[in-house]
Amino acid sequence: MSSDINLVSKQKIGAGKRKTIIRLRIGAILSLAFVLISSVLLFLINxxxxxxxxxxxxxxxxxxISSMNRKAVELNVVTERLLSISEILNSRVKYNDLVSLLFKDKPEDIETSSLLIDQNTISFSVNSISLISINEYLKKIIKITxxxxxxxxxxxxxxxSNIRSGEYTLLLKVFINGPKN
Structure with missing residues (x-):
């Protein structure tokens, strides 16, 4: 009798349970598929x-990077050495320019018989048979210096003077200003 009193049919109760079970199964399958796909992706990434x-x-x-750093250090050392060498060369006295300056306007009948270059001096002697040529050259040297x-x-x-050969010899010493540091 009590079963007759229930207004909800048993078929409706069973249909609701079945829908819930189907939903749970679909959720479980989707969860399983998600875990499977995630695992495969993580495996591939690893x-x-x-x-x-x-x-x-x-x-x-x-x-x-270390190789490039070593090359950069080597390049820096070479650059520093070149700068130091350039600085030394620029601070040195250019003796060849000074000697060229002393002998550039030398008269033709005057010969240079000796040349000695020291750190701070240039000593040289010139010979000529004409005292006038030696005088002209001496005036030019005085002007140049x-x-x-x-x-x-x-x-x-x-x-x-050498009486036998008739030559006059002039020995000069020119003092050079040192390099500017």
Whole structure:
């Protein structure tokens, strides 16, 4: 009798349970599919980007950077050496220019018999059979040494004559200003 009193039929109760079970099964299948796809993706990511491969790529990059750093240091050292050499060359006295300046306007009948270059002096002797040519040359040397700041002093060491050959010898010493540091 009590079963007759229930207004809800048993078929409706069974249909609701079946819908719930179907929903649970679909949810379980979807969850299983999600876990399966996630696992496969994680496996592929780990396979493609293994820690050893990443470590080896990192070591390779560090080696390239170290190599470039070593080359940069070597380049820097070479550049520093070149700058130092250039600075030394620029601060040195250019003796060849000074000697050329002293002998550029030498008269034709005057011969240079000796030339001695020291750190601060240029000593040289000239010979000629004409005392007038020696005088002209001496005037030119006096003018050159007084106008050029590279020379600090001019000294006539000696003026001699050789009676047998008829030559006059003039020995001069030119003092050079040192390099500017």
């Amino acid at each position: 396979t493609l980007n293994s820690p050893t491969q990443i470590k080896s790529e990192q070591d390779g990059a560090l080696a390239r 007084s106008e050029n700041k590279a020379f600090s002093n001019l000294t006539i060491e000696s003026l001699s």
